[in-house]
Amino acid sequence: MTSSNFRSWPLFLVLGVISMPLVIMYVYLFVDTVTDTTAGSLIPDRFTLHHWRFLWEEPETGRVSIWTVTLNTFIFAICTTLINVSASVTAGYALSRLNMPFKRFFLGGILTLHAFPTITLIISIFLILQMIGLYNTLIGVILVKTALELPFGIWIMKGFFDNVPWEIEMAGLQDGASRFTVWWKLVLPQVQPGVAALAVFVFLSAWSEFILPQVLAPSGSAQVLSTYLSNLIFDDIKPDFNMFKSVGVFYALPVIVVYLIFNKQLMNIYGGGTKG
Amino acid sequence: MRISIENFTKSFGDTTVIEDMSLEIGDGEMLALLGPSGCGKSTTLFAICGIHRMNAGRLLFGDADVTEVSSQKRNVGVVFQNYALYPHMNVYENIAFPLKVRKESRAEVDRKVQEIADLVHIGELLQRRPVQLSGGQQQRVALARALIRKPDILLLDEPLANLDAKLRLEMRSEIRRIQLATGITAVLVTHDQVEAMSMCDRIAIMDKGRIVQLSTPKDMYENPSSAFVAGFLGNPPIAFLEGTVADGGFRLANSRVTLPVPSGIELPGDGAPIRFGVRPEFFQPGNPLKVSGKVSFVEIQGREELYDVTLENGAVLRSIQAQSAGFRLGEDVSWGIAQDKVLAFGPDGNRL
Ligand SMILES: Nc1ncnc2c1ncn2[C@@H]1O[C@H](COP(=O)(O)OP(=O)(O)OP(=O)(O)O)[C@@H](O)[C@H]1O
Ligand SMILES: [Mg+2]
Numbered sequence: 001m002t003s004s005n006f007r008s009w010p011l012f013l014v015l016g017v018i019s020m021p022l023v024i025m026y027v028y029l030f031v032d033t034v035t036d037t038t039a040g041s042l043i044p045d046r047f048t049l050h051h052w053r054f055l056w057e058e059p060e061t062g063r064v065s066i067w068t069v070t071l072n073t074f075i076f077a078i079c080t081t082l083i084n085v086s087a088s089v090t091a092g093y094a095l096s097r098l099n100m101p102f103k104r105f106f107l108g109g110i111l112t113l114h115a116f117p118t119i120t121l122i123i124s125i126f127l128i129l130q131m132i133g134l135y136n137t138l139i140g141v142i143l144v145k146t147a148l149e150l151p152f153g154i155w156i157m158k159g160f161f162d163n164v165p166w167e168i169e170m171a172g173l174q175d176g177a178s179r180f181t182v183w184w185k186l187v188l189p190q191v192q193p194g195v196a197a198l199a200v201f202v203f204l205s206a207w208s209e210f211i212l213p214q215v216l217a218p219s220g221s222a223q224v225l226s227t228y229l230s231n232l233i234f235d236d237i238k239p240d241f242n243m244f245k246s247v248g249v250f251y252a253l254p255v256i257v258v259y260l261i262f263n264k265q266l267m268n269i270y271g272g273g274t275k276g
Numbered sequence: 277m278r279i280s281i282e283n284f285t286k287s288f289g290d291t292t293v294i295e296d297m298s299l300e301i302g303d304g305e306m307l308a309l310l311g312p313s314g315c316g317k318s319t320t321l322f323a324i325c326g327i328h329r330m331n332a333g334r335l336l337f338g339d340a341d342v343t344e345v346s347s348q349k350r351n352v353g354v355v356f357q358n359y360a361l362y363p364h365m366n367v368y369e370n371i372a373f374p375l376k377v378r379k380e381s382r383a384e385v386d387r388k389v390q391e392i393a394d395l396v397h398i399g400e401l402l403q404r405r406p407v408q409l410s411g412g413q414q415q416r417v418a419l420a421r422a423l424i425r426k427p428d429i430l431l432l433d434e435p436l437a438n439l440d441a442k443l444r445l446e447m448r449s450e451i452r453r454i455q456l457a458t459g460i461t462a463v464l465v466t467h468d469q470v471e472a473m474s475m476c477d478r479i480a481i482m483d484k485g486r487i488v489q490l491s492t493p494k495d496m497y498e499n500p501s502s503a504f505v506a507g508f509l510g511n512p513p514i515a516f517l518e519g520t521v522a523d524g525g526f527r528l529a530n531s532r533v534t535l536p537v538p539s540g541i542e543l544p545g546d547g548a549p550i551r552f553g554v555r556p557e558f559f560q561p562g563n564p565l566k567v568s569g570k571v572s573f574v575e576i577q578g579r580e581e582l583y584d585v586t587l588e589n590g591a592v593l594r595s596i597q598a599q600s601a602g603f604r605l606g607e608d609v610s611w612g613i614a615q616d617k618v619l620a621f622g623p624d625g626n627r628l
Contacts, residue, residue, distance in 0.1 A: 174352065175377060176374055
């Protein structure tokens with residue numbers, strides 16, 4: 001914007017000053033991971049890749065390799081996203097369009113579950129998982145995380161489906177398409193911005209999930225990055241804070257990448273697709 | 277293809293919207309379903325195409341009973357009021373969708389889309405998205421999509437409602453031209469009497485879920501079966517005079533004026549309330565049966581001038597006259613009614 005009666009630099013200055021502490025924190029976080037600082041000094045003076053050694057060194061005994069943990073986290077986040085999105089997209093459509101029995105009951109239930117503080121369920125979930133033998137497994141955490149996120153996803157998708165004009169479906173049926181073709185080829189593309197946003201949202205939420213893996217799969221081969229990170233800081237006899245920061249940066253990288261790639265979709269939730 | 281609706285009843289929950297309707301639409305005919313909002317026009321249309329199931333009655337296309345046939349198999353093209361174009365597809369893909377569903381070959385699809393696009397004059401717009409089209413162009417795309425499968429029947433639900441006045445005029449003749457060119461049986465739903473009269477072979481006027489009259493536009497205009505029909509057709513609308521039967525004549529309410537009753541009208545007994553309907557073109561200065569009043573409203577429409585005349589008893593008659601008649605507001609006038617054109621209606625609204 002270059003209109004003459006609006007100067008933008010004072011605004012930028014104010015915003016810049018306010019966000020400065022945050023920026024400095026991030027810069028330090030990153031700088032610390034590749035440098036060493038002499039004790040007592042604030043300014044780092046040596047470049048080193050030592051803090052990133054967890055990427056290539058054999059893990060100590062009793063520890064799991066970071067790559068296994070990363071893979072776990074990806075499996076956890078991606079599976080949760082896939083299951084959640086496919087269930088939300090179908091359930092949301094059913095609740096929005098189909099004339100099914102107990103619809104009001106389902107809607108009410110979803111709303112209640114959505115507002116429910118899930119953390120209060122954790123003890124019973126823990127017991128159930130132990131009973132059916134899914135404790136300390138990735139599948140268990142995936143199922144629980146999906147189930148807890150599902151009401152939100154269904155509710156959001158129902159809202160998107162509600163906005164698709166009814167006539168579009170009728171026109172599709174009239175054009176000779178089956179119910180499924182209509183849903184797949186005509187309705188889903190209308191809600192595609194919603195699907196994208198929901199997928200990104202669930203992915204990020206699963207990626208940053210800590211409590212569930214911590215309680216339900218705390219150790220061993222089912223670890224994810226968040227629990228790995230916390231084990232790092234609690235377990236060690238001699239804590240290495242710079243390494244902790246490095247793992248933190250490593251953990252945050254995918255999130256940053258996802259934001260960079262998808263921020264347009266996230267911003268466009270309400271702009272695209274459904275108009276016309 | 278001939279459409280026969282037999283004893284069709286439709287209800288939503290407890291409310292019965294259509295009750296025991298029967299209607300026959302001839303092959304190649306264009307029929308208008310005309311009526312006020314909420315009278316069940318769309319419901320009837322959706323029953324024909326299979327979106328709504330009929331609660332009772334039968335539906336036949338030609339000789340085939342299609343009451344239980346799904347919408348996909350009925351081979352009916354529908355143009356919805358808001359066109360219902362698929363926003364994520366361009367014009368070509370929109371029109372081609374019904375063919376793609378039937379898995380026709382690319383070359384075949386290409387040829388047919390080109391052909392139909394030329395018919396509705398949108399050949400240059402095929403790569404555009406629906407949002408990039410004007411209302412009239414969207415309308416044409418919707419028509420093309422409805423016609424591409426060569427349906428037996430074309431249904432149009434208020435196709436012109438969203439267009440501006442000039443485009444409406446243009447699309448009116450366009451739709452009729454296309455209907456005649458394809459020879460398709462068409463049903464047009466509208467609440468605009470001008471549309472119904474100018475586009476269709478016959479009109480079915482509906483009120484509260486019933487067909488009150490079914491006839492050609494001309495016959496319906498001249499011989500309405502009830503005051504409702506007479507009031508619905510004609511612009512500017514017909515004017516009604518309230519009164520009673522007195523001495524074999526028509527005594528205007530609150531007045532001592534008695535008008536002679538045209539021959540051929542069977543009057544009820546003395547004192548029964550009846551109504552006279554007078555169309556604006558039959559209330560003119562030159563006619564013999566004079567009534568006097570004051571000009572209470574003047575509207576210059578360019579080619580014509582429209583007057584309201586308030587009679588001494590407060591009733592209002594309308595007159596439409598060629599331009600340059602030049603009467604002024606408040607002027608006292610004594611104009612005449614064309615006696616043989618008067619329509620008389622009984623207390624129940626039915627024609628006498
Ligand atoms: N799905 C439905 N559920 C309940 N009632 C309905 C439904 N569809 C229509 N109706 C009712 O049926 C009646 C007729 O509706 P319909 O849509 O056929 O009217 P219409 O003649 O097309 O009116 P308009 O000119 O306003 O489109 C209305 O009173 C309406 O409220
Ligand atoms: Mg309607």
